Amino acid sequence: MESSHGHDHAHDHPHAELGQAGRPGYYDMLETAVRELLVERKLIGADEIRRQIEVLDSRTPALGAKIVARAWVDPAFRARLIADGRATCEADFGVTFYDDTSLIVLENTDKVHNLIVCTLCSCYPRPILGLPPDWYKAKPYRARAVIEPRAVLAEFGTVIPDDVEIRVHDSTAMVRYMVLPRRPAGTESYSEDQLAALVTRDTMIGVVPITLDGGRVAR
């Protein structure tokens, strides 16, 4: 997750972005009040929020992309990843699953296209992809992905052939999913790093396929 600031020195000064005249908004003050009360009562540590923000900032789709690229080049790794996503990410990539969830990796094939959603809220494989985009958390995607996935995919410019089954996986508080997209043709000579550069967040949600430009050109 990128910093929202235009500079990257350590921050200990108030920012203009806090609102008009530097005065924080109601919910900002509510968050500050709740957090400070919990710290005063020693229910949480003073440094824990800062440290968890560092953890959140360290998790981006680039981590998921490395895992996908490894699965493409190493069949034994792919088999272990599909058998136990969490344990394999922990063992091979040192990923800490800070939110105590299991991970199921869903392999796209020429017969099956997988799509992930959380109809009830916003569950997402955050330890390996970072935080979900706003549209993933909003009503249209949550409501419609499970009932008309082809129409939803079409809104992302993705058309899945009729003879390919679409499987939609509804996440829960305990079970999270990640799509293992198909490796595109023409990448036989690519290194693992070059392959990882093709893998974007949305390909691991399942709303778009991998493209050779890494999704940089609008389709």
Add this chain to the structure above:
Amino acid sequence: MTQTENLVKRLPNDIGGLSAEPVQQLDHVLEPWEKRCHALADVLDFHKIINTEEKRCGVEALGAEMVGKLTYYERWIVAFANILFRKGILAPSDVAHKMAEVEARWTNDTAGASTAQPRR
């Protein structure tokens, strides 16, 4: 089906399978307080004070109007406060007093000589 039957069968979060508008591919970089709120959620989960399912239920308990009108992290922080009240961990008056104190840091600080807590 009557309108009230719908309310019974579908709590505010239970929207899977409903019709809805086209997906708007929107995203935003989190505000500093939103990121702190997310980190707070994780830390509350680590300490088994509020787990993910309690958080989701807490948001649902806000009712359809607040779920519809508050932003994502606004719903979270209000839900956390309510859950902490219900568990007897904090009292509403504690939060009210602390919020007044937080606000006073800014209203008493118009000259820019900040006495505010470091903010991330």
